[in-house]
Amino acid sequence: MAGPSKKKIRLSNAVDEDDERLDSFLQWCAKEDFQLNPKVYVGRQGSCAQYGMVAHEELEEGECLFKVDKTAVLSTETTEIAHLLKKGEASLQSDSGWVPQILALMYEYTNPKSRWRPYLQLVPDFSELDQPMFWTEDEIEKDLCNTGVPEASKSDLTKMKLEYTSLALPFIKKHSHIFSEEVHSFELYKRMVAFIMAYSFFEPVSDEDGQGDEGGKSSLPLMVPMADILNHIAKNNAHLEWDKDCLRMVTTRQVAAGEEVFNTFGQLANWQLLHMYGFAEVWPENIYDTVDIPMQVLFDEAKLAAGPADVQLLEEKWLFLEDQGVVSENGSFIAGMEGILTDEEVYESFKVLCMTEVEFREHQEKEGWSDSD
Known part of the structure; x- marks a missing residue:
């Protein structure tokens, strides 16, 4: 294993000369x-956002980019x-x-001697956090009406205020030292929530046999330095792999010199990306986009046609x-890039609505449904 001085020289060659915060972060990464x-x-340089990772030499598929x-x-x-969090666990549910x-982040972010100071002073740059929770109500209603984002953001803020006043604030008062x-x-609490939404990772949950479940998530989000510097696109070329003692960012295909390395935040539609992260992919790049x-x-x-x-x-x-559970008052039919995703609901709805009265009565009887039920 190379000594710290060699790592420092190598990492210094990979940093913008005028960016001391990034240099400090990378030296911290070398130390860790x-x-x-x-x-x-x-x-x-070469990043689509504030910071990013770019290949200056060709990378092979399966190549490890860094280990945490x-x-x-x-x-x-x-x-x-x-x-303290363990002791107060029952009161923070x-x-x-x-x-x-969130409390851990609030403490570490405001602690000048925090072990993660080089990481936290680099990410997040709060001026770059642009989730709709920071927009005005007029902006949300004007620009995001009928996208699902206004409702999601309103729900987020309501839950945030409740959690802060009923759980976090009593803990803060109890540990005033x-x-x-x-x-x-609450403003800092809100910023930390936005930080978690935009930058956190969830470790896959293992089933009883110890096999990873890609669809599962742990109960708490984790902040993973370096991994959150990689930006997202749907057609990513790297992903995070979880081992017992470490995490590795690994390429999923060959990456050419000069190409940015992208992670994925999941198979998310643009409205979900905007809600959680404050950005959306230009059409048609997001292969998971939906309406x-x-x-x-x-x-x-x-009714208008009848x-x-x-x-x-x-x-x-x-x-x-x-x-029958086919439709609901606040439900939606979902169309994806390759067609209708809720095709069964759409088909059943059109089938029933287009039936003659005789056909409909027969269908009702067949399904065991009547006005008296």
Whole structure:
């Protein structure tokens, strides 16, 4: 293993000369033994965002870009106040499960002697956090109406305020020797939530046989230095692999010299990317993008097309579809890049709405449904 001085020289060659914060972060990574691949460059040059990772030599598929020891991951278990969070665990339970991690971040972010100071002073740059939770109500309603984002952001803010006042604030008051209500305010709490939304990772949950479940998530988000510098695209060329004691960012295909290295935040539509991370991919690059069509639109259009004598029958049909769980008041039909994703619901809805009265009555009887049910 190379000594610290050699690592420092190697990492210094990969940093913008005028960016002292980035240089400090990379030297911290060397001290923490991140083992950054010498074929990549970390900085602003060639990055689609504030920072990024770019290959200055060709990378092969399966090549490790860097390794992060789990002790360097910022979590409720590694923070300096881990013992306090563990002791107060029962009083910090919430639906999100995020309160302990948010408190850990609030403490470490405001602690000038934090082990993660070089990381936290680099990421996040709060001026770069642009999730809709920071927009005005007028901006959200004007620009994001019917996208699902206004409702999601409103729900986020409501839950945030409740968790802060009922859980986080009592903990802050109880431990006033390390927390301050003025410093560790709701505004900082909100910023830490945005930080977690935009930068955190979730370790895959293992099943009873010890096999990883890619769809599962741990109860708490984890902050992984270096990994969160990589930007996202749907057609990513790298992903994070979890081992027992460390995490590795590994290429998923060959990466050409000069090409930016991209991780993936998941198979997310643009409205989800905007809600969680504050950006969206230009069409048609996001192969997972979707459009939500409110189910109520289909019903309203069907009523407009129906004659006055048919409206009552149409309402019966819609009530039947609701009872069968095919449609709902606030539900949506979802269209993806390759077609309708909720094709079964769309097919069943059109089938029932287009039935004659005789056909519909027979269908009702067949499904065991009647007005008396």
